[in-house]
Amino acid sequence: MILEYDPNQDDLDNRSNQLNDNNDAYWQSRGYDDRPDDWDER
Secondary structure (H helix, E strand, O other): OOOOOOOOHHHHHHHHHHOOOOOHHHHHOOOOOOOOOOHHHO
């Protein structure tokens, strides 16, 4: 049986945020408390 996942807008926004290194969600999903001060140099 194949179940298809139909993401809603919140799911899509969350995924986008987690892939954007300019967003706190990106860093939080990688174990940081928030975006480091030197994030743009990493």
